Amino acid sequence: MRSKRTIMLKGLVQVESDGDLPPETGVAIIGGGIVGVTAALFLAERGVPVCLFEKGEIAAEQSGRNWGWVRKMGRQSTDIGLAILAGEIWPTLAERSGEDLGFRVNGSLYPCDTEEEIEEQARWRREIGQPAGVESHLLDAARTAALLPGCKRPFKGALHTPSDGCAEPFQAAPGIALGARRAGARIYTNCAVRDLETAAGRISAVVTERGRVACDRVILATGAWSSLFLRHLGQRLPQLSLRASVCHLEGVAAPEICCSARDISFRMRQDGTCTFARRNRSTSELSPDHFRFFRDFLPTLRENREMVGLRASPGGFLRAWRDSRDWQAGEETVFERTRVLEAPGDPAILSQARDRLIEAFPVFAGMRVIQDWSGFIEGTPDAMPVIGPVPEHDGLLLATGFSGHGFGTGPAVGQLLTELAEGQTPSLDLEAFRFDRF
Template identity: 45%
Template sequence: MPMYPHISHVDSDHPLPQRADVVIIGGGIVGVCTAYFLAARGVSVVLVEKSGIADEQSSRNWGWVRTMGRDVAEIPLAIASLALWDAWAARLEHGTGFTRAGILYACESEQEIAAKVAWLEQAKPMGIDAEWLDTAQIDARLGGKAPRSWKGALYTATDGRAEPDIATAAIAQGARALGARIFTRCAARSLETEAGRVGSVITELGEIKCEAVVLAAGAWSSLFCRNLGVRLPQLRVLGSVMRTAPLPGGPECAVATEKVSFRKRADGGYTVALRNANIAPLVPDSFRYLPDFLPMVRAHHREYRLRVTGQTWQEINTPGRWANDQPTPFETQRIYDPKPVEAFLDQALKQIADQFPVFAQAKIDQRWAGLIDVTPDIIPVMDEVASIPGFYLATGFSGHGFGIGPGAGHLMADLVTGHQPLVSPAPFRFARFAR
């Protein structure tokens, strides 16, 4: 049982089909969104997941759905995703918890102000709704409860939140209603090619003939690719999160400072995390992809802390190659379920209570952690692999994937079927990591 157990369950279909147009590997937010938009076009699609739908990072993230603060490469996709979240409120049988409750980025130093203002000047022409708030406007927005240390803030009223523990399952059920077939406890082992392109997926339950495969396996994607001889530079980063019991009197909008982030939940509690406090376990991939990640480490050294952890020893013993007729690493460990860093969460609770006294009364209902799939430029890969035609990557969302999951799924469906792309796929090309 994972440490984050309150996930909406999605039953598995049966039996495994012998053929499909497209097979999706991975039952997280991006995989199920891709399945939804492919099925909506009448494409025969099968999704296989080694554990359960949203068992890993797709249920463990903060639940933010934001355009604000994103890399400019992601902004068009983020804007498109907001509209898709809205549309699902009417179309899906099960709710996602999405609401446009607003997001506020507070600044406590002149340096922070300069960085946020510079971003706003760059992003505003792209259609972002963000605005700059002075201290009086912040106070009005928060009902007179703004901390005195805040000097200004970026605020986007149209940004929002959804509930990670129910959203991915709701979208998966929506995809199934459109004809997608979903198989859990069904690990994909590898691919087979025919005439130089994708011909089938080998799973632990059997082979599925297909014309295309989308790998949306999150933190497992690089390992899957290595067995195929495809070099995908990606590292796993551990983030710790907690949730409170229902807590009246706190802000309605999500809030981020340099120290802590929190957002109200549909149940009346809050999801809380310490900012810039991610653990990057030292593993073989840390050295394998060191040249790729050095620029990122230098630029974001305050956000990622290198540590020897239990993950270190586990990955030293994880094979990078395997036979298709034998159990693989995806079957011997079906879920990444790391322990949270308790000290980080204790610190986060203290800091939030210092700024919002109502949180001094908060009861912590649950703490958990997840492994985030990170690329060297912190931007996802959504592209076909040139060396294996018909094999597509949708991974490396670097902690940003939940909010842009709908847009990413739509874009992947566009790429696979040859439709006009929802947004330009150029920033997400796999070739940018070629060596």
């Protein structure tokens, strides 16, 4: 989707770009989302020369458009370690960055409408949560209602994790980027990376639209753009973009807890406004990647056909085909033509969410819409991220494919990438996230 250079998110903290490019750096980071900025901060804290390059603005895509949850509850056994590590890092980031990131511990709640849902949450608690040391509680109907004042929907119970929390997407990644700069990192916005150079079989430089910067290592953390960039490098990574819609409201005094039932989700923001979404509903616009990765995603699309709506747009398909063509380092790329991947929220999905939200919580009837938007989530066939080295590209580290779960775990991934870039054994076993598992 082609976008204007202006950012449609009202309230996103802006990070000014540094000036001239240096001739060289230690680590070059491509992508100014939550993963890229935390890696920049952690590397700079260690005294490593680091430059971060963002084709648009910091957090202008999914890192600024997500729900803002920082949760352990509901994670898979594969990635719960990431969530636990991130839960340890988030409380340290305000002091380390010197910025208010909006982080707080307010708990997360999954209300259940049926006994089957309650059993599903009980199974998660028994098989994943408790073995990992996550303290979650199964609540009956009365205790669920006590946490949701004003709720008229007769939930049968809920799963509650008091130690979960949230942060503010409009503030978090930009604030961490500002902290990284204070620690010594250089931040370049509206500066797309077009290509990588190699010497003696190893990454030796990034080529940006503003010039070349020599480096020892590169971290690629470009979200929904990662598969395209890797294809330019001759690497195949199955990845599809899912469009998730969110609405930003004012004039609502909702419960402070992060709440997500089977069909609705809402969260109060630090400034007293609120975001809500239709849970388990997203769309995917038909593109050449759907044919390119058809076999990889067929089982997932079959299993989740009620959650993901596939839509066809001849104009959108042709645009995606044109934008996905390969390029030369000396010519303008799609990364410059599309500085920010943005779109308004899907009216049908948000209207349905609004009706269900008001039915459950009549207080939302008085809500006033500030803005709505879509975020583009980078999905993988197994809904798990790819973290670690890229085969045949010595010095290139990748972090992508978070499938809608990357904001909360982002600081943990930033730490792991920092450790890998420094040649250290990472704090967590990354075998399940290896690039070549597909």
